[in-house]
Amino acid sequence: MTRGSFxxxxxxxxxxxxxxxxxxxxxxxxxxxxxxxxxxxxGSPGAETIRDLLVNGEADRWSPVTETLLMYAARRDHLERVIRPALDRGAVVLCDRFSDSTRAYQGAGGDAPAALIAALEDHVLGDSIPDLTLIFDLPPAVGLARAAARGGAARFESKGLEFHERLRAGFMAIAQGEPKRCALIDANATPDQVSEAVWTVVSTRLAL
Ligand SMILES: Nc1ncnc2c1ncn2[C@@H]1O[C@H](COP(=O)(O)OP(=O)(O)OP(=O)(O)O)[C@@H](O)[C@H]1O
Ligand SMILES: [Mg+2]
Known part of the structure; x- marks a missing residue:
């Protein structure tokens, strides 16, 4: 079967x-x-409706487990309606955040059990796993300052520095645990330097 890249x-x-x-x-x-x-x-109309519930409101609006379930409801719709059809026709799908954000935000950053998240990955994603995951790493204070300067919706941004340190460690652990799928990108550099690092990884790891 012809399949694109994810x-x-x-x-x-x-x-x-x-x-x-x-x-x-x-x-x-x-x-x-x-x-x-x-x-x-x-990423799909239904999932965008769920997104509104997730990104707006008070920081403690949802517990990490509730958030995990909402994220996976949205993710399933996105997969069924957008990602899988695109991969089936041979497209390159570039997704801004995916399942590792649930592991990091609700798992490492929150208290959603790793076993729950793993079971959802298993049953809800199946084999729809990214071919390549770029994990952008930088000190949380630098990222939060950039995000604050940019402005916009900020439910997760408002969770405090300690939460963001746990997130960073969570992403780091994912990169170390799955080195074939993941590449850590040093994001504390100029945009052009980061683009070069991204291109080096994409062009060496994927036969596009
Ligand atoms: N390498 C860089 N150096 C300095 N500023 C940057 C760099 N890359 C992006 N920015 C700026 O930092 C802000 C955040 O960047 P961007 O929106 O791409 O981050 P993001 O990872 O998508 O954030 P979020 O998780 O909040 O969506 C933007 O204003 C962007 O222009
Ligand atoms: Mg963004």
Missing amino acids: ISFEGGEGAGKSTQIRRLADRLQSAGHDIVLTREPG
Whole structure:
């Protein structure tokens, strides 16, 4: 079966994921690839409705387990309606956050059990796992300052520095635990330097 490529962009707030995903999309599109640029939570009409529940409101609006279930409801809709059809037709899917954000935010950052998250990955994702995951790493204070300067919705940004340190450690553990799928990107650099690092990883790991 012809199958496209699935690349996820992960990391804490203000790490530069959205900036770099657009740059990679432009570069791959110029090279003639069919690109689907999407994001989580959200990415399909139903999942965007669930996103509104997740990203707005008070920091403690949902418990980590409730958040995990909402995230996975949204993720399933996104997979069924956007990601899997795109991969089936051979597109390159670039996703701004995916399942590792649940492991990091609700698992490492919150108290959602790793076994619950693993079971959801198993049953809800099946084999729809990214071929490559770029994990953008930088000190949380730097990322939060960037995100604050940018402005916008901020339910997770308001959770405090200690939460964001746990997130960073969570993402780091994912990168170390699954080195074949994941690549750690030093995001504490200029946008052009980060783009080069992204391109080096994408072009060496994937046969696009
Ligand atoms: N390498 C960089 N150096 C300095 N500033 C940057 C860099 N990359 C992005 N920025 C700026 O930092 C802000 C956050 O970047 P961006 O939105 O790409 O991060 P993000 O990882 O998508 O954040 P979030 O998780 O909050 O969506 C933006 O204003 C962006 O222009
Ligand atoms: Mg973003």
